[in-house]
Amino acid sequence: MTHAHDRALPRAVRQAMPMARDVLVEVAKQHGVCIRPIPLKRLDVVTGKTEIIDVPCGATLDSKCPPCAKRNKQLRKAQCREGWHLDAEPAITPDEPNEEQRWLVEFRADYQAQRxxxxxxxxxxxxxDAIISGLDEEINAAGMRGNVLGRTAAKRSRSTRRRQDAPDLPKRKMTPTTLGRTFQGTDGKIYRPSLFVTLTLPSYGKVRDGAPIDPDTYDYRRAARDALHFSKLVDRFVQNLRRVAGYDVQYFASVEPQKRLAPHLHMAIRGTLPRAEIKQIAAATYHQVWWPQADEVIFDGDHMPIWQDGTGYLNPATGEVLPTWDQALDALDEDAEPLHVIRFGEQVDVQGVLAGTPDADQCIRYLSKYFTKSLGDALDGGQAQQQHAARMLDALRYEPCSPTCPNWLRYGIQPKDAKPGMHPGRCRGKAHKPEHLGYAGRRVLVSRKWSNKTLAEHKQDRRTWVLEALGQADEPTDPHRYVWRPVPAGDANVPPLAVRLLRSVHERQRWRAHLRALEAKGDGQELSATEDMGRAA
Structure with a gap:
């Protein structure tokens, strides 16, 4: 009867009805349920029972999965809050080596003796040599820091003398602490202030509403190269900051897009320094890119290098082998100039922050504002800004993003680890994708001694809290009890996605009802806090 009724409705009315699956996805989002769950097969080696378990996709961007992105954002905010104003030194001890790590090192020793x-x-x-190289890669992938033999290749050295156009930096004697200074108020209370710093890149031309006023004079090449190497500049700033501060400065930072599409940095810093010193450090920080030249185009259009097996890329006109990446670097003499020098702009914002204040909460919200957005999401849809983004991507198209970038062929150099099929302008690197606008680094930067916990440990804390609130103690289990396997596509044992989403929504409704009941009894925290806990679990 229902189907007959639907057919009786006018076609325009039926087309205006929402799709049932779309409605289900929206309901799943509202309940914090992952909309792209990954089915995994779990085998209990004790009981022999096998079941299909849905695992959240873990996406960090709203464009992929809003519930998972929001969950990750809540975890990051908790990580930021817990580490910002620590009053005790974090104690980080290396894990004991496991059997796999010991076996790999012993195996590596046998082959080294044979060699x-x-x-x-x-x-x-x-x-x-090939076997040993493969073992070294496995050792690095097995969760061990550093190299068994240390540096195995000679390091190219450049002068460490500071540039004449950069001011010198003061230096304090290092003290073994991560906490920074404390101050005693007139009431005898001890205060431990911290900092919230915002750093931007310089101007490339006047802009209005996120787009250049005069695109012809806007320095797109410099903007592109600054975006490509911004992560290195941030690393250099942290090194200089620790040198001047005189202690092991810890930080939690995020890289976000400005409206003009340039990346900039928000950084929560544990401890405090005078504002004038922070600005002095930013002004004195720079990064030099010691790469071969990438300004003079040597091969273009149909006149491109040719690949020859066993040899590499050849000049199509002369048949000469193009210099390799290492050879091109070796050719840079002492009088060579860096390909690019990147610096921060003059705009440096420094705020003092105290723990537990509204200012601290506001800074954390501001710092996490774009956690779930890509750099490309800064576009507001205006035609001028869309054209600005297109010109920026065009400037990035042929800029080398790394030593392995195919764009080096355009400038007469074989990319590092060259292989057949490379072509300038077709690099698949993250930096060349529209959603990243040249920045290929991590969006969230957390120092090792920030909160004394990994993100996984923060996640486990939230999970434990929620399970205890629901009366489901998270009992420790034998890590070897379960064996997890991927489920092949089209497996008949996996229910349709709609069914799995409905089950997850029902489970989330049950959790929320239980948390509301706890709040009504006065046994729980505020409902908003409990729901945040649930989302992060």
Missing amino acids: DAAEKAGDDTTEL
């Missing part, structure tokens, strides 16, 4: 013996006997070591 040394072969080299001493004058035998070919090519095959052994």
